[in-house]
Amino acid sequence: MFGTVVVGIGIAGRVRIRDLLSPLPSSASEKMSIKGFVSRRTLDNQQGVKQITLEEALDREDIQAAIICTENVTHEEYIRKFLDAGKHVCVEYPMSLSVAVARELWDLADKKGKILHEEHIEILTADYKQLKKEVSRKEILEGTLHFTGGPFQPGFGFASFGGMARLTWLVDLFGELTLTAAEMEEQKENKYMKLTARFLTKEKRPLTWIEERAPGLGRVKNINFRFDSGTLDHIPNAPKEPVGIFMQDLNWFGEKLLGQVLSEQLQAERRRILHCLELADRIKELCQKPPQNNL
Ligand SMILES: NC(=O)C1=CN([C@@H]2O[C@H](COP(=O)(O)OP(=O)(O)OC[C@H]3O[C@@H](n4cnc5c(N)ncnc54)[C@H](OP(=O)(O)O)[C@@H]3O)[C@@H](O)[C@H]2O)C=CC1
Numbered sequence: 001m002f003g004t005v006v007v008g009i010g011i012a013g014r015v016r017i018r019d020l021l022s023p024l025p026s027s028a029s030e031k032m033s034i035k036g037f038v039s040r041r042t043l044d045n046q047q048g049v050k051q052i053t054l055e056e057a058l059d060r061e062d063i064q065a066a067i068i069c070t071e072n073v074t075h076e077e078y079i080r081k082f083l084d085a086g087k088h089v090c091v092e093y094p095m096s097l098s099v100a101v102a103r104e105l106w107d108l109a110d111k112k113g114k115i116l117h118e119e120h121i122e123i124l125t126a127d128y129k130q131l132k133k134e135v136s137r138k139e140i141l142e143g144t145l146h147f148t149g150g151p152f153q154p155g156f157g158f159a160s161f162g163g164m165a166r167l168t169w170l171v172d173l174f175g176e177l178t179l180t181a182a183e184m185e186e187q188k189e190n191k192y193m194k195l196t197a198r199f200l201t202k203e204k205r206p207l208t209w210i211e212e213r214a215p216g217l218g219r220v221k222n223i224n225f226r227f228d229s230g231t232l233d234h235i236p237n238a239p240k241e242p243v244g245i246f247m248q249d250l251n252w253f254g255e256k257l258l259g260q261v262l263s264e265q266l267q268a269e270r271r272r273i274l275h276c277l278e279l280a281d282r283i284k285e286l287c288q289k290p291p292q293n294n295l
């Protein structure tokens, strides 16, 4: 059994506790048992689980794994602490706010012989799996993914990191991308922002990602993918799957802990994650570059 702690009690942290308390029968998540949770606040028991201090979580020998569910800006510090203490780590995406840090963290995990797993529920939804099926074997000519949602909460990092799930979709659907342009439009007084990033696929087909955030905007993903064989302009509505998306991710982490995942699979996943983080880094860089002086 892998004694496990949940770090950070927000939306994700509560779901993690729920899933650890009732793992999917006959799955790898049954091999994890929750030993407590860590929070920067003092909280009552959560779903019957007790709060423990960070120090206790790092020191206790019956704790072998941590699930980090805090806001993005704190992920690096918690991952380092738990890896240094010889624990396996599952972290909600994005694992860090730069690709260089992600590489360091994976090097540290390798050195320690521990699993460092980044959750990606956005590619585990039934709708996404159906979308991927519909996209496969078609040749993309041009595409746009336009996400709207409420403003980013503090601590979630630059928009290309906070919106990592959209980048992951594009890369998982169409392969590694080259960034060609990125710009950020912001109206701070209205909490409005719009990030536009343009890419080319390996076949030099243009893709655009727009992340638009403002108070009152609902979480919606609009797509327009033009293929050689026609256009896809909405995300398919697939029947709900019996296993929840965070539970699927927990099983995937558990399979890694049990050494059941092929190293080629681990490497391909790591490559995708690092590629997405690298794109996010470069988008941030382009958006923050001072305007060119054209004299
Ligand atoms: N929500 C989702 O559906 C998904 C979230 N994620 C990722 O999970 C991570 C956490 O996201 P999410 O859970 O949505 O974020 P939340 O804003 O709900 O929680 C983030 C952290 O804020 C602290 N917190 C929560 N509620 C309060 C409160 N009322 N007052 C003060 N502090 C509070 C908690 O830390 P502490 O207990 O230490 O105070 C918590 O871990 C992020 O990395 C995100 O990208 C990824 C996929 C899906």
Ligand SMILES: C=CC1=C(C)/C(=C/c2[nH]c(/C=C3N=C(/C=C4\NC(=O)C(C)=C4C=C)C(C)=C\3CCC(=O)O)c(CCC(=O)O)c2C)NC1=O
Binding pocket: 011, 121, 122, 125, 162, 163, 164, 165, 166, 219, 245
């Ligand atoms: C209601 C408020 C609400 C909040 C505050 C919220 C936060 C939230 N949802 C996220 C992703 C996600 N959130 C969900 C799903 C959910 N997440 C949920 O909290 C709920 C209730 C569902 C289920 C309907 C999924 C599937 C993702 C992956 C990215 C995506 O596909 O949108 C993320 C990670 C960053 C991102 O990809 O945007 C955050 C911070 N989601 C919300 O729906």
